[in-house]
Amino acid sequence: MTNEVLTVSLDGPVATLTLNRPERFNALNDELRAALRTAVSDINKMENVRVVILKGEGRGFCAGADLGGGMERPDPDHINKEYKPALVGIAESDKIWIAQIHGTAAGIGAAYAMNCDLVTMADDATIYMAFAAIALIPDGGNTQLLLQNMGYHRALEAVLEGHKISAEDCAKYGLVNKLFPLDKLDHETKEWAQRLASGGPLAMAATKRILRTVGQISYSDAISAEAKEQHPLLNSEDFKTGVEAFFEKKKPVFKGK
Secondary structure, eight states: OEETEEEEEEEEEEEEEEEEEEHHHHHHOOOHHHHHHOOOOOOOOOOOOOOOEEEEEETSBBBBOOOTSSSSOOOOOHHHTTTTTHHHHHTTTEEEEEEEESEEEEEEHHHHHSSEEEEEETTTTEOOGGGGGGOOOOOOHHHHHHHHHHHHHHHOOOOOHHHHHHHHHHHHHHSSSSSEEEEHHHHHHHHHHHHHSSSSSHHHHHHHHHHGGGSSHHHHHHHHHHHHHHHHHHHHHHHHHHHHHHHHHHOOOOOOO
């Protein structure tokens, strides 16, 4: 799938979605927001895709909202209509989404990155809470994503001071998983995605569902939630394949069945 502002390429079980407005640092205008909503929905329906990489073309991941792309017509439901479908689509997808950050992920662009299940980052890149400079609060779920990883005091500081969070600090706070030199970022992210895609897709989806919600329930309920997810996995073909491969000391080939 190709759109003027966004491209989607497939490499076996790995899809790569690339924001393609490099002249605007991939700032999200009306067209790109619409393309993202469509692409996330379409990718989530592709049964052969197990892992998705979200990245940006040019000098940075995403500069956030394009202040010249429709912001002159504020709509009280703008965020819910324009951004929420794609963001929730990623969060609730049964696929594993990896954000690949280079340059900077700013504003709501940072939300798209941190909302992904896993994040790789160039060691000279930053996450930038740019909202204070224009007298706004973080949106797109940024407040929750920062709070969960940085804690209240550091998250509040990052927002109020509107500073750029270095790659080193992003790794220290748990905002990202892996740091790579810029010239190796693309290759290493693709390699990681392919390795992950060889895992059991049913188990990966179940693990994602559990970890996205388990922090909001009691320990007792967590055990029950795990049991509910585990039961169909124990009856799956992938489980039988995995057990057979384990005893035969072979690499299993999971089919998602």
